[in-house]
Amino acid sequence: MSHSLRDPDRYCAVLGAEGVGLGRWHGRQHQWLGSRDFTCDATQPAWGPALDTLAALLTEHAPRGAALRVVLSARYSRFCLVPWSDAIGHPGELQAYARACFESLYGQPLDDWRIVLSPEPAGAARIATALPEALLQGLQALGVQSHLKLRSVQPYLMAAYNRCSAQLGQGDFLFVLAEPRRSVLLLAAGGAWQQVLAQGCADSDQALKALIERTCELYGEPLPQVYLHAPGRADIAELGAVQLCAAAGDADPLHAMWRAVA
Structure with missing residues (x-):
């Protein structure tokens, strides 16, 4: 809607x-x-x-x-990478497959959650969100x-990514959404999603920098371009070559998040 x-x-x-x-x-x-x-x-x-x-x-x-x-x-969300499968031929099968991916990742059933999948071309993994x-x-x-x-x-991950997508370009990148107390990271390479990670993170430059570095190390390739959207973080000084996306300079995270979708 x-x-x-x-x-x-x-x-x-x-x-x-x-x-x-x-x-x-x-x-x-x-x-x-x-x-x-x-x-x-x-x-x-x-x-x-x-x-x-x-x-x-x-x-x-x-x-x-x-x-x-x-x-x-x-x-309020959970995230999961849903790999491509040639065996999936029906929307109902895709939903069941995505639910199985979530249950494998989180170790518990998601019977009381609704799953939404990102639209992707054939052969590409999808980002799934459970609400x-x-x-x-x-x-x-x-x-x-x-x-x-x-x-x-x-x-908000979807809204923030859509707002910043024109800035991201077509190359490999790590998109980081740093909300208060929790960050979500989306890694894209070769024109497809490779990883989605959500975890608690302290509201400090040092903690965010460490989280980004660990994610890039796990990827095991040369550091991709890193884009950061951090609502409510008015002064980010220690993140090196990280490029900032939208809604910078607003100390109220809720106001910044609203501005990003306004």
């Missing part, structure tokens, strides 16, 4: 690791409406407090009938409860 330009008021909510932000589009005008933090403990899924916080923001700012787009932090079904259903219910038109739900 995608939003329609005919909607007079369009809103985009960003569900971050520890907060929710909301922005508004009206014609060509962009307006950041603010953000709120939330807390959750280890006994409850993170999306529960996030949905409650989003509901409060929508009640305060979004009128009935407005269109809503939701962007999800990597905290909690309960979170998606909660967003649908919130849209109905708030009398809003839920237009799309998208992992």
Whole structure:
């Protein structure tokens, strides 16, 4: 689903690791409406407090009938590389194959997760994203409860990569999305995806540099061009030849993430 330009008021909510932000589009005008933090403990899924916080923001700012787009932090997603298989000939088989790849990687079933695959040419591996079904259903219910038109739900990794794709070119590269507390790395070589890695990472230049270097060492080839998208990291000083992509210079990560998709 995608939003329609005919909607007079369009809103985009960003569900971050520890907060929710909301922005508004009206014609060509962009307006950041603010953000709120939330807390959750280890006994409850993170999306529960996030949905409650989003509901409060929508009640305060979004009128009935407005269109809503939701962007999800990597905290709510799992990622997996799905290799090409000549044996796959049907979409249902591809879904089952992707689910098996996830279960092999994470060591547990993903019965309550929805899997979305990147579109790739024949012969190429795909990036698969798994999203909690309960979170998606909660967003649908919130849209109905708030009398809003839920237009799309998208992992921020996809939005950030699409925003930066023109800058990446056609060669080998490592694309790094450094969200607060968690980073996702996409490695491309020979015109195809080679690796996707998501893991916790401290919010420091040193930790991010070490993560990038380890990933390149595991690849075992000459260092590819590294592109970094780091919402909320206003000053990155120690990463050498890394090229920065979009949304630099904004100290509020939720605002930076919203700007990247606005």
